[in-house]
Amino acid sequence: DNLQYLDESEEVVSEIHQTFTVYLQNIYENISSID
DSSP states (O other), rough: HHHHHHHHHHHHHHHHHHHHHHHHHHHHHHEEEEE
């Protein structure tokens, strides 16, 4: 049970990380296009 919980939370963390990365890329592109 504990292991399954860890697996699930790891999945969530990787999803959040992915979303955050895309978010940062969008901000970076916006800053670049202002220039």
